[in-house]
Amino acid sequence: MTKTKTPRATENRNPQISTRERIVLALDVDDDREALAIVAELKDSVGLFKVGHQLFTAYGPDIVRRIIGMGGRVFLDLKYHDIPNTVAKASAEAVKLGVSIFNVHALGGLDMMKASVEATNEAAHARNLPVPLMLAVTILTSMDEANLRKELKITRSLKREVSHLARLAQRAGMHGVVASPQEISMLRKAVRGQFVILTPGVRPAWATKDDQKRIMTPNEAVAAGADYLVVGRPVLKAQDRKAAVEKIVEEINQSKSI
Numbered sequence: 579m580t581k582t583k584t585p586r587a588t589e590n591r592n593p594q595i596s597t598r599e600r601i602v603l604a605l606d607v608d609d610d611r612e613a614l615a616i617v618a619e620l621k622d623s624v625g626l627f628k629v630g631h632q633l634f635t636a637y638g639p640d641i642v643r644r645i646i647g648m649g650g651r652v653f654l655d656l657k658y659h660d661i662p663n664t665v666a667k668a669s670a671e672a673v674k675l676g677v678s679i680f681n682v683h684a685l686g687g688l689d690m691m692k693a694s695v696e697a698t699n700e701a702a703h704a705r706n707l708p709v710p711l712m713l714a715v716t717i718l719t720s721m722d723e724a725n726l727r728k729e730l731k732i733t734r735s736l737k738r739e740v741s742h743l744a745r746l747a748q749r750a751g752m753h754g755v756v757a758s759p760q761e762i763s764m765l766r767k768a769v770r771g772q773f774v775i776l777t778p779g780v781r782p783a784w785a786t787k788d789d790q791k792r793i794m795t796p797n798e799a800v801a802a803g804a805d806y807l808v809v810g811r812p813v814l815k816a817q818d819r820k821a822a823v824e825k826i827v828e829e830i831n832q833s834k835s836i
């Protein structure tokens with residue numbers, strides 16, 4: 579019997595990006611002028627800007643075009659979850675919009691994720707555009723095991739379900755997953771080859787926790803095997819936002835976890 583090799587925690591991480599490029603700033607603000615002012619200030623400091631439901635619902639694809647027009651890269655966090663045909667078409671639109679990362683719900687199933695991957699690749703190749711990073715959300719971190727069991731009738735453990743959905747996403751051709759800091763090490767063992775992990779819920783030791791509960795510092799998350807870190811309030815609420823980003827970058831570099 580051949581023994582399968584267990585990957586080291588960080589072996590299948592995307593190695594080609596700098597610390598700065600790993601930082602995704604969540605543009606969780608309600609005003610487009612404020613969002614664009616932050617982009618102008620930090621576009622050379624962080625890797626990407628996360629546009630979520632709030633900003634997208636208020637200002638539409640135009641806000642994404644404007645950020646990209648200013649030289650910012652965008653993670654479109656709309657978590658597509660619909661029938662395969664609809665998600666495929668939305669994915670193609672995300673490519674045309676020029677986003678660098680977008681995501682879908684793994685609970686949409688294998689066919690839905692495969693349709694998204696296929697449509698993304700086709701749209702990118704047809705227009706000679708880069709293929710965005712396609713990530714899957716496994717189980718929302720707002721759900722716990724009791725919710726899974728009682729409401730969704732999913733009886734296996736949360737960890738096993740998250741690992742299963744990550745493997746399903748990988749089988750569909752997705753590039754990676756969105757995962758909480760606590761899931762990183764487990765996922766690094768559950769998936770094979772290069773697989774991207776993007777992690778929210780990180781807090782530098784010097785920042786307040788806000789409403790985040792199970793947090794890790796950015797360096798701990800990178801050491802555990804995260805490729806990208808989503809940071810919002812520690813930077814958005816800082817007196818000097820640029821300095822806050824620099825401090826995070828420095829802390830990760832000093833921890834030599836990359």
Ligand code: C5P
Pocket residue numbers: 604606630718719720758778779780788790808809810811812
């Ligand atoms: O301000 P903060 O750093 O907590 O922002 C984190 C961002 O990541 C928010 O946009 C939040 O919606 C998102 N997020 C999260 N936890 C998850 C999934 C997404 O905090 N499990």
